[in-house]
Amino acid sequence: MLVEEVMKKEVITLPSHARIETALNLLNKYHIRHIPIVNDEKEILGIVSDRDVRDASPSIFDQNHSKQLKNEIQTIMSKPVITVHPLDFVEEVAGIFYENEIACVPVTKNNKLIGIVTEKDVLYTLIQLTGIHEQSSQLEIRVEDKIGTLPKITNLIGEYKINISSVLIYPDKREPNKKIIVFRIQTMNPIPVIESLKNDDYEVLWPNISGVKQ
Known part of the structure; x- marks a missing residue:
């Protein structure tokens, strides 16, 4: 902006x-x-x-x-x-x-x-840029710092017909070769997306919902 x-x-x-x-x-x-x-x-x-x-x-x-x-x-x-x-x-x-x-x-x-x-x-x-003023859910995912990761995750979210309000990326302080991607998605039920991410072996840091496959 x-x-x-x-x-x-x-x-x-x-x-x-x-x-x-x-x-x-x-x-x-x-x-x-x-x-x-x-x-x-x-x-x-x-x-x-x-x-x-x-x-x-x-x-x-x-x-x-x-x-x-x-x-x-x-x-x-x-x-x-x-x-x-x-x-x-x-x-x-x-x-x-x-x-x-x-x-x-x-x-x-x-x-x-x-x-x-x-x-x-x-x-x-x-x-406004982070989208927290809208009804939405936040996802935090730790990923390998390599080309192509972001579009793969956005495509996965898109399969659920969910809009993405914002995306933030910052370095992982614990593991320098990794990044933390923070998505704000326009749904109040992120569980199906979280399950799909974990099925594809992505490490979902937040939300850590009990009953969802780790």
């Missing part, structure tokens, strides 16, 4: 000379956590988070409370800013969040801001 399919196009922004109190009011009013800072050409200059604003906001008992909130936003904004392109993959954005320990990236095209993607957007997208 591409970034342009999940990004928010309506983005609250501020110029670098805006006051911190303005950012604070916008964060509270729109219940958002990040505000990109842009120039008149919509080019990214920086970004501020609710934490940046909170850290810059003095205690109400501080005599300089009002004065500090009138400082320009550019004094606390983070820069340079990591951005992504609308044609990047959402999975790549998840990697950016993890590696850089951030929770939001502006989306730019021709160096101009056109959208924003947050950690919540990515998490929701991954939920």
Whole structure:
């Protein structure tokens, strides 16, 4: 899935000379956590988070409370800013969040801001990609890491006229020469599929249903 399919196009922004109190009011009013800072050409200059604003906001008992909130936003904004392109993959954005320990990236095209993607957007997208929001059953199968295994299993599932919502594959930590394939299939009764898999000597890790041939 591409970034342009999940990004928010309506983005609250501020110029670098805006006051911190303005950012604070916008964060509270729109219940958002990040505000990109842009120039008149919509080019990214920086970004501020609710934490940046909170850290810059003095205690109400501080005599300089009002004065500090009138400082320009550019004094606390983070820069340079990591951005992504609308044609990047959402999975790549998840990697950016993890590696850089951030929770939001502006989306730019021709160096101009056109959208924003947050950690919540990515998490929701991954939920959709895994298919767990649909009525379905999950199968986990340990297989040899060799060519042709995946189509054989999908063909076997297809014999039962069952749609596959999603497929995930990851390395088996216990056995490096094997993979774990996770299927989400659109049935609430996976037992016939499990029996067929086991009859073909596939190792079904989940569900481990009693009474089904091991």
